[in-house]
Amino acid sequence: MKPYIILHNSVTLDGSLTGFMPDMELHYRLAGDYEPDANLIGSETIIQGQEMFGNGIPAEVPGDFVQPDRNPVLPLWVIIDSTGKLKGMLHTCRRFEYCRDVILLVSEQTPEEYIRHLEERSYRYIRTRGEKVDLQEALELLADRYNVKRIVTDTGRVLGNLLLDARLVDEVSLLIHPIIKGREAYGMFNDVTAEVSLSLTREEKFDNGCVWVVYKTEYKDPPQA
Ligand SMILES: NC(=O)c1ccc[n+]([C@@H]2O[C@H](COP(=O)([O-])OP(=O)(O)OC[C@H]3O[C@@H](n4cnc5c(N)ncnc54)[C@H](OP(=O)(O)O)[C@@H]3O)[C@@H](O)[C@H]2O)c1
Structure with a gap:
């Protein structure tokens, strides 16, 4: 469901x-x-937020390659990014102290290079059918795989x-x-x-x-x- x-x-x-x-x-x-359980966010909102409130994009450090160990009551950040436009800046989201971790929603058309980038950094992701992310399928999988029952989307x-x-x-x-x-x-x-x-x-x-x-x-x- x-x-x-x-x-x-x-x-x-x-x-x-x-x-x-x-x-x-x-x-x-x-x-x-x-x-x-999760915040659902569009890729453009992440980019705009970074431009408005960020302080540039810092270089990655080894800690950015592992899933953070944070309080499980914190929401996951679920970001839709089928084209890989957030490559190189996801660690700015993962570092945010009120985010349990980042999960990506991608599609079958997502470049393999981006998938490798995610896997090298231990990002969990859901890959749906279609060119863009199939929202219905992705949301059902989020519920099944990660027990996400309630989502706030401020996108x-x-x-x-x-x-x-x-x-x-x-x-x-x-x-x-x-x-x-x-x-x-x-x-x-x-x-x-x-x-x-x-x-x-x-x-x-x-x-x-x-x-x-x-x-x-x-x-x-x-x-x-
Ligand atoms: N006032 C507020 O409360 C508030 C809150 C948040 C944001 N904002 C503002 O909103 C603006 C950004 O919003 P936006 O509307 O441009 O973009 P957005 O909603 O942040 O991003 C669009 C998202 O929709 C996805 N998408 C596009 N077509 C799709 C399709 N056919 N099927 C599935 N997914 C699809 C894109 O995925 P792909 O990356 O895969 O293409 C992308 O992740 C910024 O100016 C921000 O400041 C305001």
């Missing part, structure tokens, strides 16, 4: 995912309160919208910030084609002007095979 998936994002009042500085402390506190529009279109998202959790981006808005849901109804399950307001709303999803059509 696929894991329960919460799509958790910080947005502006007009639904933009980018162009503002989210309250990171609050964003991650709310994400952590879900006590997820970008591309992956978020793909998950919604595949009817894989169970909850939408939005931390709405009191900012309007107007014409510059990068609308969080702009590419969704699935018809999704939402029922409000939680709302909370904070002193910084943010409002947190949580919705359960209901899809008009059943999940695609």
Whole structure:
């Protein structure tokens, strides 16, 4: 069975995912309160995060080649990277103290050289059929192999919208910030084609002007095979 998936994002009042500085402390506190087994992250979000908050990419050391021995209650970071664009920077994620370890989702089209790179560094990975990662298959394997039952995904529009279109998202959790981006808005849901109804399950307001709303999803059509 696929894991329960919460799509958790910080947005502006007009639904933009980018162009503002989210309250990171609050964003991650709310994400952590879900006590997820894993965080699912798109490769572009990793690259952008590295550019925004990283301090360059340090050289690898021998410790980067082994799986970290961390508290098993910490979430796994599950990163989709079928083309190997994160080659050479995965250790910046693995070193993060709140990450149990990194698991890669790759596809049958993923270059063999990248697979070797992962194996040399003891990264666990799931390889699905297809050119891009087959999300349904990957999520079921994550549950079966690694006992992942609950996932928080705080990723970008591309992956978020793909998950919604595949009817894989169970909850939408939005931390709405009191900012309007107007014409510059990068609308969080702009590419969704699935018809999704939402029922409000939680709302909370904070002193910084943010409002947190949580919705359960209901899809008009059943999940695609
Ligand atoms: N405000 C927020 O809460 C928030 C949170 C996270 C990110 N962001 C922002 O969002 C932006 C990055 O997001 P993004 O939307 O560009 O990218 P993204 O969601 O981070 O990455 C796209 C992911 O989708 C995968 N993908 C693409 N097509 C696919 C398909 N057909 N089947 C399966 N997987 C597929 C890609 O895999 P491959 O690598 O295999 O192609 C990639 O891993 C950044 O600007 C970041 O700052 C905002």
